[in-house]
Amino acid sequence: MKVLVTGGYGFIGSHVADRFHKEGHEVYIIDNLITGQKKNIDFKHKGYVLSVEDEKCEEIFRSNKFDAVVHMAAQVSVPSSITNPIHDTESNVLGLVNMLNLSKKYHVSKFIYASSAAVYGEKTELPIKETDACVPISPYGISKWVGESYCKKWQEMYGLQTLGFRFSNVYGPRQDARGEGGVIATFISRMIAGQPLHVHGEGNQTRDYIYVEDVADAIFRASYSPLTGIYNLSTGTELRVNEIVEALKAPQVEHVEKRPGDIERSVLDNSLIKRDLDWTPMYSIQEGLERTYRYFEQEWAKAEAAATAAVEPTALRAVSRHAYKFLIPYAENLLAFALTAWLTLSQQYSSYGAIDVKLFYITIMGNLYGNRQSILAVVLSIGLFLYQKLMDGREFISLLYDTDFFFQIAIYLFIGLVVGYSIDRKNAQIQNQEQKLEEMEGKYAFLHDLYNEVREVKEELQMRILKSGDSYGKIYSITKELESLEPEQVFHATVNVVKSIMNAPTVSIYTVNRTGTYLRLVAHSSAQELQAPKSLKVGDHDYIQAMLADGKVFVNKQLSAGAPLMCAPIYYRDQIAAVVAIDGLSFETFSLYHQNLFKVTTDLVSSALSKAFAFIEATENQRYVEGTSLLRPEAFQVILRSKQLAKEQNQTPYLLLRGKQTDQHFAEMSDRLDGMLRETDYIGLDEDHHLVVLLSNTSLEDANHVLNRFAQKGISLQVAEEEL
Structure with missing residues (x-):
């Protein structure tokens, strides 16, 4: 089975992908890597770095005929959905609709969707059942609720089998310490780092924590089941945040301000999924915490070892590169100014009418580096010009009344601004073109990868077609x-x-x-x-x-x-x-x-x-009456039966006309009729040896017109009784 896991490099998605791979299925992944990491997947697969709302996703569906799609890609942070609801909607609604539409278009058998307990909002009656009203209190909960409606409607309108799971708080290895569901990952990360745990509010908020491998197991089993609709996926156990702190035996705890949109109590009723899927969670909270802690401890040790070996030199090199890139224009500008000052103050160029080297200096700096360095060159040139005047014995006060002095300064400013602005504008245009080129190269690289992938499976597909029953x-x-x-x-x-x-x-x-x-x-x-x-x-x-x-x-x-x-x-x-x-x-x-x-x-x-x-x-001599173009009765009946069958199956009309001419008139009548008929019409004899004319693609409504046309030629025909 070919399975596409969106968000497959993320926390839950990578565990789902792992499970399908271990069961021997082909795994494909779409992930934009905003929160996911490629290191989470260490088995052979095909991955695409894309957002699920990107139109290029269609190329992936077109190239690979997926049997199932597990849609895990989403923006999962409640606080982020409050501060940036537009991004939350783009990812959680537009991305979902794109995946649904492509799944319908390319005949995916099963679409599994990750929803959330956030759709319920604040509930007083616990545990929460699937039939309870959804009153989300955050944009994240709203987007998940809207997503469920889309899935339901796609199943009703297009027959796409959709199955949604309302997750309780999922935790486990690979989890990022962000979002409401990441409280355990955040606690463990801070413990390992020797930092105090931050508990929002009094810590009496309750949640239903489920280990990630239990979630992956349910999704895998559901992909083979006929289940559709919406199910809670949880342990059905209500735990306070303080109980998690106690289980972790945290040495330091600090209580901070409660987060906006935070639900006080939440626990989901999982009896429906346990009954319909014959599934039950395998990991207790203690087992899950131990496995999660070991993972974060190992990752912390790896990160520290890598930091010791490479971070400091890498950071130093990065700072050095940045400093070099920033300082080199100024250094070159000062060097050019020194040369300009020497040429200006030397005896050779100090005479009247000499070339003003400062203008060349300003122009060159503007051409090389744009507006910033050209303005600096203008300032330095003005200073050098002022110095020249003072060295010539002019008083500073007198210069303030000298229009030539200010005119020269204006020339420097004009040249510097014009050249600098022109170069900056040209550089901006070049940068814009480079950006477009980079985007086109990205699209080309994406399509090139798809092309190579298609070529790899070309022979296999051809063999499947040839061997197909x-x-x-x-x-x-x-x-x-x-x-x-x-x-x-x-x-x-x-x-x-x-x-x-x-x-x-x-x-x-x-x-x-x-x-x-x-x-x-x-x-x-x-x-x-x-x-x-x-x-x-x-x-x-x-x-x-x-x-x-x-x-x-x-x-x-x-x-x-x-x-x-x-x-x-x-x-x-x-x-x-x-x-x-x-x-x-x-x-x-x-x-x-x-x-x-x-x-x-x-x-x-x-x-x-x-x-x-x-x-x-x-067999022409056996089909036609000798010396005429009339079909013999047996040949005409074969053609008539074929026309009757075509009319029954494909509603292809025909018109059968019959005459009363006797045998001696047949030869004459056949010659006269032959010139009036189309290549697709037939004349012959019926079983009673009456003249019959079979007109293809002619309906009964056309009979009067046809009969009048024949009558004008002196041919008397009438519609056969079979047509009435």
């Missing part, structure tokens, strides 16, 4: 249903076969007239909303012209209006004798496999029709 059944059905030697029966069988094989609601078959200018409908399926036209003029449809010209299967990849999804030519003696078209196929399930399957099917139809046409030609 269903595929053998399809090929067998084609060969059996197309065994007739009568073209009309082959046409009718083709509609049923193609409709069954391709799962397409609309299948139409057209014959090509002798001049290749029209296609005449001979058979079609019964999708009323997609009725096929009775004839198509080749010149009016580009796709028909192209198909008749190159003889290849047409695939409507552009979804052009007025064209079917696919159509393929049917050959007889290297000439296109007919065309098979399908439409109404769900495009989300349309793939190269369907195109290949359609090609194989039409090739078999071509083979069957070739045999039928060859048989007709070989």
Whole structure:
């Protein structure tokens, strides 16, 4: 079984993934790694670093046909949901809806959802049952309650089996010391660090604590069960926070302010899940605390060893890199200023009309580093200019009245600001383009990974298709249903076969007239909303012209209006004798496999029709009245039965007309009728040797018009009694 665990690198999700892996199932994980850590999973699996609300998740569902989805990804902190309810809603509602929609779209058998006891709110009657009213008091509880409603509605509307578990307070190894459920992890972490435990309020709040492996066991067993709906998942035991403190034997305890949104008492009734799933929690609170403490103790020892070996040098290198990156522009600026000052004050450049090196200095600094360094260069240049004036014997007070002095300063400021701003703007644009490029590279890397994954399983999928009993059944059905030697029966069988094989609601078959200018409908399926036209003029449809010209299967990849999804030519003696078209196929399930399957099917139809046409030609003298185009009674009855069957199964209309002419008029009548009929119509004799005309795709409502047309040519016909 293929199982997708969202949030699979997180606390509960990693234990769920562990359990499925130990039972021999293929595990896939989606996690954005905000709270999860890849180190929590040490077995072979396929992981995707994505948020569950990301649209790229569809590529994962499309590439992997999951049997079950366990949705654990969520924002789990009650205080965080109060301070940032928008983020809570994005993760817990939008992410869930995305997973539900993709599970429905790609036919997931079971969807298991992690809810919370927070949906109940503050309750006075304990233990809380699943039937009790939900009155959440925090945005986190609201989002979980809304999620349950979505799951229920997806099951009602789409038949997706959904099962939600309202967790009590889950604890155990790998838990992050955040959120309401992380009180035990927080206590143990502070104990190991030698810090006092912070108890919110008096510590008389009660909770129902359940060990994480008991949760994973319930989820695994539920994935095989027919259970749907909502269940409490808990131990059914109410424990005060102070009792946890006592069990941990904490040496230091401090009472702090009570948290907003904190429920005073909570314990869930687990009798329903125990009865329906035959499940019961295995770990007592003491066993769970001991196992959790050992895990955190080992992790603390590993962290300290790693910190001693690497943290200080790493931190030093990081600080050094940061300092170097920050100081180097200033150092280069000062060095450039020193060179500028030397050139400016030297005898060579001190004469009247000399080039002002300071302008070059300001421009270069602005081009190299942008506005910050150009402004610094301006300040230094102004100082150097002032120094020059003072060295020339000018009084400082007199400079304040010198317009040339202020004009020169204005030039420095203008050059510095313009160059600095331009470079900063250019750098911002470059940074924006780099960011877009990085995003595109990320998307490319993601799709490239999916591409490689698809290539890895390509051969396996092909073998599954080839070895599938269903595929053998399809090929067998084609060969059996197309065994007739009568073209009309082959046409009718083709509609049923193609409709069954391709799962397409609309299948139409057209014959090509002798001049290749029209296609005449001979058979079609019964999708009323997609009725096929009775004839198509080749010149009016580009796709028909192209198909008749190159003889290849047409695939409507552009979804052009007025064209079917696919159509393929049917050959007889290297000439296109007919065309098979399908439409109404769900495009989300349309793939190269369907195109290949359609090609194989039409090739078999071509083979069957070739045999039928060859048989007709070989037995022509036995089918027609000698010297006429009239079908003998036995040949006409075969065609009539085929038309009757097509009408019963696919509502394909036909009109049967009968005349009263005697034998001596048959030759003359057949010649006159032959020029008035289409390629898909037939004339012949019935069992009483009366003249009969069979008009394809003509309903009883068209009878008067048809009879008048024949009457104008002096041919007297009437609707056969079978049609009345």
